[in-house]
Amino acid sequence: MGAIVFRHLTKSYRGTSAVDNLTAEIQPGRVTGFLGPNGAGKSTALRCLVALARPTKGRTRILGKRYQSLKDPMRKVGVVLDSRGFHPGLTAYQNLRILTTMGAIAASRIDEVLAEVELSDARNKRVKGFSLGMKQRLSLASALLGSPEVLVLDEPANGLDPAGIAWLRSFISGQRDNGVTVLVSSHQLAELETIVDDVIIINKGKLVASGPMAEVTGGERLEEAFLRLTAGDVV
Ligand SMILES: Nc1ncnc2c1ncn2[C@@H]1O[C@H](COP(=O)(O)OP(=O)(O)OP(=O)(O)O)[C@@H](O)[C@H]1O
Numbered sequence: 001m002g003a004i005v006f007r008h009l010t011k012s013y014r015g016t017s018a019v020d021n022l023t024a025e026i027q028p029g030r031v032t033g034f035l036g037p038n039g040a041g042k043s044t045a046l047r048c049l050v051a052l053a054r055p056t057k058g059r060t061r062i063l064g065k066r067y068q069s070l071k072d073p074m075r076k077v078g079v080v081l082d083s084r085g086f087h088p089g090l091t092a093y094q095n096l097r098i099l100t101t102m103g104a105i106a107a108s109r110i111d112e113v114l115a116e117v118e119l120s121d122a123r124n125k126r127v128k129g130f131s132l133g134m135k136q137r138l139s140l141a142s143a144l145l146g147s148p149e150v151l152v153l154d155e156p157a158n159g160l161d162p163a164g165i166a167w168l169r170s171f172i173s174g175q176r177d178n179g180v181t182v183l184v185s186s187h188q189l190a191e192l193e194t195i196v197d198d199v200i201i202i203n204k205g206k207l208v209a210s211g212p213m214a215e216v217t218g219g220e221r222l223e224e225a226f227l228r229l230t231a232g233d234v235v
Pocket residue numbers: 013017018036037038039040041042043044045155186187
């Protein structure tokens with residue numbers, strides 16, 4: 001079984017399906033790009049996966065279990081959703097300290113994860129003074145606190161400049177090289193195509209294609225493959 005499973009997942013809002021009968025599996029130890037244009041249903045599917053939204057139909061599994069049934073979830077799955085809020089008046093360290101307390105994780109992890117995301121210099125700065133890119137790094141740091149086997153990242157490249165995106169690519173590849181399973185969403189197809197092993201492409205809530213990158217694209221640029229796969233649809 002995959003590290004993450006979506007099985008006939010449907011999420012409707014007032015009769016309209018944001019996610020429509022999505023079935024897909026994420027293989028362990030690989031980076032899977034969860035791709036699709038704005039409004040495709042990526043965030044909705046990920047919110048269902050981590051129990052922030054309730055599926056209308058179907059189910060999701062992480063490491064064989066429902067997210068709600070995971071024992072010690074911070075040590076299993078690190079989650080970065082764009083909605084994650086930090087306390088603006090507290091420092092990076094203080095924000096992470098709240099999370100280590102909640103997750104019963106050693107406080108010594110805080111300086112380790114800040115170093116991993118290259119935010120050690122901002123350790124004692126208040127989050128209200130952070131740039132968007134710094135907040136993204138702090139979100140990644142928070143996801144790493146429990147040294148999870150799986151990372152679920154929703155649009156982590158949002159707001160990053162080219163240097164930040166290059167850094168993110170090497171960060172994600174490094175996690176994979178350490179055996180972490182990464183599911184990462186993006187609406188900008190070109191952003192992650194060089195580091196992604198597998199892709200799941202959705203459009204209007206429905207699966208368009210999934211599988212190893214080379215098989216799905218057939219040697220085309222991902223963007224061209226996407227346009228071919230969704231030909232006839234207004235994207
Ligand atoms: N809480 C909600 N209430 C009503 N409609 C919603 C809700 N959340 C999402 N939707 C709708 O579901 C559809 C999918 O949205 P979703 O945010 O999942 O897309 P996305 O693929 O993450 O897009 P983006 O690339 O812009 O982040 C959209 O049409 C959106 O308007």
